[in-house]
Amino acid sequence: MANEVILATTGLYTGDLLWYLILFAVLLVAVGHFAWNPVNDMMEKRRNKINDDIDHAQSARQTAEEQQKKTAAALADSKNQAVAIISKAQQQGSAQQDQIIAQAHTDAETMKKQAEKDAAQARQDALAHAKDDIADLSVQIASKLINKELDASAHQQLIDSYIKGLDNNNGQTR
Amino acid sequence: MDDKYPIVQLWGLHFNLTNDISGLVAALIVFGLVYWLSRKPQFRPTKKQNLIEWMMDFTDGIVHSAIPGDEAQPFRLYAFVLFLFVFMSNQLGLAIEVKAGDLTWFRSPTADPIITMSLALMTLLLTHYFSIRKFGFGGYMRNYTKPFAFLLPINLLEEFTNFLTLALRLYGNIFAGEVLLTLIHQFAMSMGAISFIGAIPLELIWQGFSVFIGSIQAYVFVTLAMVYMSRKLEQE
Numbered sequence A: 001m002a003n004e005v006i007l008a009t010t011g012l013y014t015g016d017l018l019w020y021l022i023l024f025a026v027l028l029v030a031v032g033h034f035a036w037n038p039v040n041d042m043m044e045k046r047r048n049k050i051n052d053d054i055d056h057a058q059s060a061r062q063t064a065e066e067q068q069k070k071t072a073a074a075l076a077d078s079k080n081q082a083v084a085i086i087s088k089a090q091q092q093g094s095a096q097q098d099q100i101i102a103q104a105h106t107d108a109e110t111m112k113k114q115a116e117k118d119a120a121q122a123r124q125d126a127l128a129h130a131k132d133d134i135a136d137l138s139v140q141i142a143s144k145l146i147n148k149e150l151d152a153s154a155h156q157q158l159i160d161s162y163i164k165g166l167d168n169n170n171g172q173t174r
Numbered sequence B: 001m002d003d004k005y006p007i008v009q010l011w012g013l014h015f016n017l018t019n020d021i022s023g024l025v026a027a028l029i030v031f032g033l034v035y036w037l038s039r040k041p042q043f044r045p046t047k048k049q050n051l052i053e054w055m056m057d058f059t060d061g062i063v064h065s066a067i068p069g070d071e072a073q074p075f076r077l078y079a080f081v082l083f084l085f086v087f088m089s090n091q092l093g094l095a096i097e098v099k100a101g102d103l104t105w106f107r108s109p110t111a112d113p114i115i116t117m118s119l120a121l122m123t124l125l126l127t128h129y130f131s132i133r134k135f136g137f138g139g140y141m142r143n144y145t146k147p148f149a150f151l152l153p154i155n156l157l158e159e160f161t162n163f164l165t166l167a168l169r170l171y172g173n174i175f176a177g178e179v180l181l182t183l184i185h186q187f188a189m190s191m192g193a194i195s196f197i198g199a200i201p202l203e204l205i206w207q208g209f210s211v212f213i214g215s216i217q218a219y220v221f222v223t224l225a226m227v228y229m230s231r232k233l234e235q236e
Helices: A015-146 A156-173 B017-037 B047-066 B075-095 B113-145 B149-190 B192-233
Strands: A005-008 B005-010 B013-016 B098-100 B103-106
Touching: A015 A156, A015 B013, A015 B017, A015 B047, A015 B075, A015 B113, B013 B017, B017 B047, B017 B075, B017 B103, B017 B113, B047 B075, B047 B192, B075 B113, B075 B149, B075 B192, B113 B149, B113 B192, B149 B192
Parallel strands: none
Antiparallel strands: A005 B005, B005 B013, B098 B103
């Protein structure tokens, strides 16, 4: 292969330039194919995975925060609702109480009036009854006294006026 | 130094076999390392995978600090391979230097300016390629007249200084390290047992320091490559 071997310390060995360019190009391709690309791909994969994980963690955190906010809002709402329900119940209770008391008052009033009315009626009845009895009794007594049959109907007016006077007297003395 | 190298002529081109063998070994070691580390990548990384991912993150960091955003994507692999290759080339010569007779057969390939210039040339050609791809040829040419038209000669000159500084900084550092290692070696052999024992700590210290320099220079080389790339990709 060698045409001639020169033993020298000088001389521009330009062939080395070519040799190194080829050597380096081959080394570049070989390293790239056998070492760089597989490892670089793996690093890329890992980088993507880490990125995905970070994104995922972020979105998960966001969801959790939203959920937490919702829960807190729901809790606050339920508290408000509870307060509203209690106050409503209290209002209703007091309204019912008032109503019951008012009802009782009116009932009592009605019953009192009824009783008064009944009493007045009873008195009236009793008076009427007594009036009739007194009239009969007076007629009997008078007839017995004068021994003469009195015509009850003929003297009815007299008797009535008498009783009225009695009644008035009664009213005045009371 | 007065080292001699096996040089063969083929198709009218001169090949320095020392550089070619060393470069091939460095490339094989780099490939073997990342191939071994990257077997069966898993979602939950193993220790091996952690190591290669850490290296990838490291060079990605270099790329992203120079080129922001998605534009950095095509250069991540390039920066990774470039860094590992330069790093391995820098370190190889510290551990191993093979001489047979007069000829040196193995050493750090980056201790040769031709090799560092090859790497720098490759990098800078890529920057021009990506600049043209982004702005079109017209836009690429117009970028030389920005921010001011009268800066055109300086901008043109800068292209060459970029190339030279990128290549020669790496070469100078690694070459100097190797020269000093060779000098310490010569000193060790010069006066028998006394100097041999005396040279051991010197050699140790300088080798450790060279490992540090080799790492720093690999980092600097890749960083500057990416900085030049970013400057070609932005409208000034």
